[in-house]
Every structure is written in C-alpha cells, then in structure tokens.
Amino acid sequence: MVFVYVYAALVSLVVITFVSILIVLTHGMKEAATFSTPEESERMEQVWREFQADLARRSSNGKQIIAEKSGHYIQFYQPELVIDAIRQVLEATRR
Secondary structure, eight states: OOEEEEETTTTTTEEEEEOOOOOEEEESSSSOOTTSSHHHHHHHHHHHHHHHHHHTSTTTEEEEEEETTSSSHHHHHHHHHHHHHHHHHHHHHTT
C-alpha cells in the first residue's frame, strides 16, 4: 500500500510519499494580508518563499512548482497543477 499525504498549509500544497518524492506547490499571486502592514506582508511573503524552497531542497527528489496564477487556494485557481503533482507521485510509486 502506498501512503500519500496531502497537506495544504497557508498558501502551498505539499505532497509527500515514502518513495522519496517531494513536490512543493507554492502560490504565485500575492494576496493582501489584512493583519499586517504592507512591509510586514512583504517580509512574510519573502520568508514563506524561502521556507518553501528550503522544503523542496530537503529531498534528493524534491522540486518546487510556482503556481503563477494561484493565491491561497491552488486547488481552486489551478487544479491541473495539483492533479499533475498527484500523478507524478503515483508514477514514482509504480517504478
């Protein structure tokens, strides 16, 4: 049995499996934060992107995909990216 864990956190989707594949989907469109100043919002965005890139590098078979047309809900804005990421994970489990 293959274990696939799909986790949506803030503005990205991470797909992790026991077959050493890691796909990090990260939003490309910035969304206005109502709880911070524009400067704080920009800094949080920068830190988030650095975190996402670091996460993708933690796997020897990891990659980050920027969902250029997506905000917080990548699965709504660009469902094809989520579907493709899941397909890639499934293909990797069949090898």
